[in-house]
Amino acid sequence: MGKTATSISSTSSSTSSSSSHPARKRKLPKTKASESSSDTSAAKRRRSSSKGKGAAKRSKSKSRKRRSKSRRRSKSARRSPIRPVWGRGSERGSERGSGISRVRGSERGSEPKLPSYALAHISQAALDAYQAPTEEPRCKTGLVLLGDLCQGPKVARWTYILKDEARRCFAGYLKSPFSKEQCFQFYKTAYDGTSWKRPRDMPRGTAWMVAKGCTCSYRYGGHEMEPEEYPPWMLEIMRAAMPFFGLEQAAEWPNSCNLNLYDTGGSSVAWHADDEALFNGKFQDARILSLSLGVQRTFELRPNFQSDSKASEWMNLGDGDLCTMEGMAQKHYEHRVPPSNVEGPRINLTWRWTVRHTPRCPARRMQPD
Numbered sequence: 455m456g457k458t459a460t461s462i463s464s465t466s467s468s469t470s471s472s473s474s475h476p477a478r479k480r481k482l483p484k485t486k487a488s489e490s491s492s493d494t495s496a497a498k499r500r501r502s503s504s505k506g507k508g509a510a511k512r513s514k515s516k517s518r519k520r521r522s523k524s525r526r527r528s529k530s531a532r533r534s535p536i537r538p539v540w541g542r543g544s545e546r547g548s549e550r551g552s553g554i555s556r557v558r559g560s561e562r563g564s565e566p567k568l569p570s571y572a573l574a575h576i577s578q579a580a581l582d583a584y585q586a587p588t589e590e591p592r593c594k595t596g597l598v599l600l601g602d603l604c605q606g607p608k609v610a611r612w613t614y615i616l617k618d619e620a621r622r623c624f625a626g627y628l629k630s631p632f633s634k635e636q637c638f639q640f641y642k643t644a645y646d647g648t649s650w651k652r653p654r655d656m657p658r659g660t661a662w663m664v665a666k667g668c669t670c671s672y673r674y675g676g677h678e679m680e681p682e683e684y685p686p687w688m689l690e691i692m693r694a695a696m697p698f699f700g701l702e703q704a705a706e707w708p709n710s711c712n713l714n715l716y717d718t719g720g721s722s723v724a725w726h727a728d729d730e731a732l733f734n735g736k737f738q739d740a741r742i743l744s745l746s747l748g749v750q751r752t753f754e755l756r757p758n759f760q761s762d763s764k765a766s767e768w769m770n771l772g773d774g775d776l777c778t779m780e781g782m783a784q785k786h787y788e789h790r791v792p793p794s795n796v797e798g799p800r801i802n803l804t805w806r807w808t809v810r811h812t813p814r815c816p817a818r819r820m821q822p823d
């Protein structure tokens with residue numbers, strides 16, 4: 455795990471097999487192999503030109519037809535009243551609110567140095583890819599995506615908007631499986647049943663809840679959140695929500711939950727990773743499960759292994775929507791909820807597994823070394 459790529463060609467091959475991150479679309483400098491493949495296409499071009507004028511005409515009219523077809527397709531896409539709820543890249547203006555400083559997460563490690571003659575000839579995108587670490591494939595670590603666990607009584611169709619197999623990073627989305635009334639009840643009980651903390655410098659309300667037997671507080675960004683034991687209403691919500699994450703048995707449920715209250719569109723959480731020691735997400739596969747309640751807000755993800763700071767993936771999380779981050783996502787990606795011009799409040803419950811309890815926590819005795 456955590457292997458650093460040692461050659462550009464090996465990195466580029468692992469990178470191209472992963473998700474559609476913008477960096478992956480950019481071309482790396484040509485290696486011998488890619489030159490020979492372009493030779494082949496040049497040879498093809500030569501062969502097709504030798505077919506004579508008739509063939510050239512036919513291919514011209516074919517490509518004209520193709521162009522007008524694609525123009526028609528893009529026009530109808532623009533007219534379509536269906537608005538996407540998730541996507542890739544920054545097409546929805548994900549740079550809004552950028553410049554918010556990182557409030558969580560630790561410093562990135564030092565990166566491997568390249569000799570200056572190499573730096574002069576390599577694009578930034580290629581450098582980013584070179585410096586990007588790769589992880590063991592999930593078949594080796596046994597990581598099962600929660601979306602694939604939902605085969606029991608609650609079959610749920612999860613969409614994985616982030617599938618970075620090379621880094622074993624995943625993020626899933628499930629449209630609300632709950633009724634409007636259920637969501638309203640969840641919102642009301644969570645709102646009324648939580649003693650919301652309002653730390654200075656935090657543009658939202660927050661609370662930290664843990665399973666019985668754990669006393670770990672949650673430290674991040676200079677704040678320390680004292681734990682509150684899961685109240686009965688939390689267990690009720692979990693009983694309703696966990697089967698949609700493929701977790702039917704209470705023994706499999708997450709043992710901690712970070713709660714956020716976004717009172718208005720101006721409330722936000724800045725780019726960060728939930729990479730605190732409690733969850734050990736920098737060193738092993740970690741799962742984070744979230745339930746959104748109230749107004750729709752955009753949840754964005756970006757890789758931390760390249761210089762481009764734009765969101766690479768995003769999802770619009772509406773009332774009752776579920777979302778996951780899985781595998782090594784806390785090591786290689788950051789996420790945020792930027793300020794927005796929507797009106798109305800939103801509550802987000804973000805469940806996690808505390809696997810490294812603090813020294814004085816009684817649950818520490820139960821954890822494997």
Ligand SMILES: O=C(O)CCC(=O)C(=O)O
Nearest residue numbers: 712714728753791802804
């Ligand atoms: O509100 C959200 O959707 C994200 C919250 C979050 O990132 C966190 O609690 O760590």
Ligand SMILES: [Fe+2]
Nearest residue numbers: 726727728789
């Ligand atoms: Fe987070």
